[in-house]
Amino acid sequence: MHAAGLQVLAWVLPQQLASPRLTEGFVLQIEAPVVCTFDELASAYAWLQRQPSNGPAGWATEAGHQLVSSLGGTLPAAVAADSPAAPPSWATSTVAPAPVVALRPGGDAQLARWQAQASEHLADEQFGPPELARLLCLSGRTLYRRLGELAGHTPAAWLRALRLDQARRLLEARGNAQLARWQAQASDHLADERFGPPELARLLCLSERTLYRRLGELAGRTPAAWLRALRLDQARLLLEAGRFGSVTQVAEAVGFASSRYFATLYTERFGRRPADYPA
Structure with a gap:
């Protein structure tokens, strides 16, 4: 399929499929085209519509029959009625593969893509494993299994870890910004050899104890060591x-x-x- 020009494929698994896990395991081994499995047609169509494209080339199929139109527009009615497969002129369209939802081996790379997708939704407290599965175009069972294989976490634990990491990075960014402000304030006084921790605390409107604690948290230094490093x-x-x-x-x-x-x-x-x- 990839050699023929197909780069994006939405695969709708029939409800009566005896072993969807076997099919999903097969899909995970496909390097190209980019394949995403779905439990129902609407999700497959929505995913196809979100893929970048310079022309119509995506298809959703079930039991060998064409079901929905492709990325760049709606198929002509005659084509949809007469042909279960894409015409050659359409099959060779150069559609860019989906950068974040591909089901393919890759470990860290796949986790990084999933993290990038999930990061935009972490502020929503209602965003949990079911929403994550829909975002990644996976069944809940596949998401649970794949995150266990790749990250050693359940979906809930993985989302919790992402939220904690995001909170840590936000605190670090705020801490760095605060240190930069303090450094700018202190820089005008460094030539004064009498300017030490007490004077720094007064300049920053902090008690000496608070200054000692905050510099320890943000810079890992005492006020005296921090001033010495600035000098x-x-x-x-x-x-x-x-x-x-x-x-x-x-x-x-x-x-x-x-x-x-x-x-x-x-x-x-x-x-x-x-x-x-x-x-």
Whole structure:
């Protein structure tokens, strides 16, 4: 079928099929065309209509009979009435395969496609395994089996893991944004060697205890270590830009009273002495 030009196939399994699992297992081994199985015709037709196309080429079949029109439009009545198979001129249409609903081996790649599809619906608390199965054009039984094989999870557990991971990534993004704001606020004060954790807490309108806890959560550092890292990062920018003539001047510009202490910390952090930079 693929050699003849067919790239998308909706396969409606008859209700009286003795072993749908055997058929679905066979479909999972098909590399091309992209095949999706359905329990009823309406879902097959809806799936076909969603596939990208530059011309009509998709078919839903049951018991060897053509049932619905294809992706790019409605088949002419004469064609639909006279031919159970696609005419050659239609069969060679170059339809792009569905990127996310193909039933094919692939493990991580297939899970990634399913995750991409599900991610748009995770905010809906009503979106559960039945809705996921419909989204992926799978029966509930096939979804349960395939997720067990690929992810070691039930559909409910897999969706729960996706939601937790999405929440974690959102919190990380918010944390990074907050750190960036704090860094922008602190950067104007780094030249002042007296600017330490108490002053930082007042600048950010936080108690010192809250600042200590939040920086530990977001950056894995104490306030003193975080400020020291900011100063060293700023010193590196100055040294690379060649804007200061001596190591002492750079140390003073970022709030270090001792140029020797600054040089020691800088070398430990970046593996290069401040004096190695061209003046």
